[in-house]
Amino acid sequence: MSANGQTTTITVKNGKLTLNGKTIDASTYTLPTTANSASTVLINGKRYRGTIRIDLHGGSFTVVNVIPTEDYLAGVLPKEMSSSWPQEAQKAQAVAARTFALHNRGRHKDAGYDLCTSTHCQSYGGVTGEEQGSTAAIAATYGEVLTYQGNLIDAVFHTDSGGMTDRSEDVWGSQIPYLRPAKELEMNTQPWKRTFSADTFAAKLARKKDIGKLLRITLSPLTVGKSATDRSASGRVKSATFAGTKGTLRLTGNDLRSLFSLPSTLFDLGLSGSTVTANGYGAGHGLGLSQWGARAFAAKGMKYQDILSHYYAGTTLKQLYKK
Structure with a gap:
């Protein structure tokens, strides 16, 4: 160095x-x-x-x-959102990233620092990653954060909701009042598909429990924005059940996303012959600000303050410090 x-x-x-x-x-x-x-x-x-x-x-x-918070954000924002996107979307992302950073200070205190540079916290590229458009959005929102009942919120965000964000208890198991379902301008966005042989799929399931040869998958059909006993308010998978020659296994949507490296938990899952197919939408956990959703709202003329209030219910935008 x-x-x-x-x-x-x-x-x-x-x-x-x-x-x-x-x-x-x-x-x-x-x-x-x-x-x-x-x-x-x-x-x-x-x-x-x-x-x-x-x-x-x-x-x-x-x-x-x-590093000071604002300088840190200059290395974060271009890594999290394209600097060519509408300024109002970038401003919303800047406020969310600033709030997330300050709320999560000490997240890695046992290791001797506050935040890591990966997506576990926020992507960070230092000066090398800085972009003019991103820096302008940070400057325009200098010191602004989101609060709920006077406290900094955990302003989580993700790439694309697929059409509707979710509530925290259906994703993380705990209720966070400002992380509620929010509809997007467009539904069924960023479609994706993954296919597996039934044997490969069963072998991965065996990491949790060996159910033998896969015989049946039980999961309600997906309709974005429609809940079911095994689906959340947005349609994300809460749980799915698998039957095999040696028994049954029930897994959460988060388990399945991790186990099979799926982009999101907003998906259909079916067994046909010797093939398992997952068809889904969106990317990320589905809580808080949807980056592609924010881009769509900004392109329609929505201001960043309104974008933030749409994704973080009942929150207040506050200037925590000034230049």
Whole structure:
């Protein structure tokens, strides 16, 4: 990594940090940087704002980017939403991403940092990933967050709802009052299809329980926006039952999505001969803001404030801090 025009090579030797071959008798080291807020640090070919902290963990180390929230968002927004999309959609995403980040500070505190750089938290690309349109949306919503009854919300979002978002208890099992079903402008969006041989499908089911040869799948037909005993208000799979030569197995929609790497839980599932077919819509968990849905609303002229209130029921938009 390099900062201030100097390159630093960091390794671990005999359980201690070494910088350019020199042992550091400390478990944490902060890379020196200039006071200039525009200065950046280059790490493995990518540039980052803020400061860089190295935390020693046994025989390895963690590189932590310590950065102000707004600068962090500049590296997040283009990774989560295209900078070419309508500004009102990007503004909605900026507020959601800012709220999510602040609500989830300390999510990885046991590892010594707040948020990871993957989709488990939010994708983050540092300066290398910044885009002009995204930065403009962040600036236009500077410091704005969503609250519910005075508290920051967990502003989760996903790629595409398929036509309707869902309520939290049908996805995560716990009721969150602002994560309620919300209809989209279009239904049955982002269709997808996956096929499996019945033997392959049964072999994957066996990771949960061996039911032998697959004989039957019991699941209500999908209609987006229509619930059933085994489907949520949006039509997502709550559970499906599988019968085989050695017994039966009931799995949740989330179990099936994970087990078979499906884009969403909004799907039909059927057995025909020796083939199992999953036909579905959307991508992601289906809670909170739908990114493609926000794009559609923005293209129709909806302002970001209204987009946010559509996806996060009963919330209040608040400016938490100013420039």
